[in-house]
Amino acid sequence: EVQLVESGGALVQPGGSLRLSCAASGFIFSTYSINWVRQAPGKGLEWVSYISSSSGVVHYADSVKGRFTISRDNAKNSAFLQMNSLRAEDTGIYYCARDRHFEDWGQGTLVSVSS
Amino acid sequence: DVVMTQSPLSLPVTLGQPASISCRSSQSLVYSNGITYLSWFQQRPGHSPRRLIYQVSDRDSGVPDRFSGGGSGTDFTLKISRVEAEDVGVYYCMQGTHWPQTFGQGTKVEIK
Numbered sequence: 001e002v003q004l005v006e007s008g009g010a011l012v013q014p015g016g017s018l019r020l021s022c023a024a025s026g027f028i029f030s031t032y033s034i035n036w037v038r039q040a041p042g043k044g045l046e047w048v049s050y051i052s053s054s055s056g057v058v059h060y061a062d063s064v065k066g067r068f069t070i071s072r073d074n075a076k077n078s079a080f081l082q083m084n085s086l087r088a089e090d091t092g093i094y095y096c097a098r099d100r101h102f103e104d105w106g107q108g109t110l111v112s113v114s115s
Numbered sequence: 116d117v118v119m120t121q122s123p124l125s126l127p128v129t130l131g132q133p134a135s136i137s138c139r140s141s142q143s144l145v146y147s148n149g150i151t152y153l154s155w156f157q158q159r160p161g162h163s164p165r166r167l168i169y170q171v172s173d174r175d176s177g178v179p180d181r182f183s184g185g186g187s188g189t190d191f192t193l194k195i196s197r198v199e200a201e202d203v204g205v206y207y208c209m210q211g212t213h214w215p216q217t218f219g220q221g222t223k224v225e226i227k
Binding site: 035037044045046047050059061062095100101102103104105106107108 | 156158163166175205215217218220221
């Protein structure tokens with residue numbers, strides 16, 4: 001069974017940093033790309049970032065470019081999202097999703113940016 | 116960015132009756148390989164999104180056959196042949212043809 005488990009969400013002050021993790025199991029992690037998607041409270045889905053299976057290709061939404069960094073460790077079956085210079089508008093649930101077309105999703109981790 | 120426009124945004128339905136959601140893209144979603152990367156997702160209240168349909172009309176494993184997807188180019192539709200109580204939630208279309216991937220605003224399906 002495919003499982004994606006996000007962690008690392010927390011309450012942080014504006015300007016602060018967080019590192020989210022996505023632990024994968026039930027499939028050959030090194031052969032799949034990973035996306036991060038977020039959902040602000042009561043709002044829709046927003047794609048945030050993408051990393052290819054080998055880390056050779058990464059993409060970011062304009063709203064996070066220069067502040068967020070996506071990475072992965074295939075030996076540990078994990079992907080990460082380093083979030084710096086956090087803003088109130090970054091608040092929401094962050095999901096990791098498997099493959100280019102979001103075949104499977106984790107349960108999400110909540111990030112709250114507030115003073 | 117490709118804009119995905121769903122309608123309606125709210126859809127009250129009667130149990131056992133059909134439902135239909137429209138999704139239109141601001142440009143063609145046909146990729147250079149001829150494949151159209153249009154997916155549909157269901158998000159039940161308090162749950163993560165779940166993919167139902169990919170490449171316009173292919174159902175994911177475990178998705179009931181009352182869900183069907185269709186369309187081409189820039190116009191797409193998700194249909195539920197007979198709505199059941201467990202279908203309540205928000206439905207999103209998403210295009211994966213052009214970077215960045217973009218989602219529709221979501222359509223909230225509720226029981227009358």
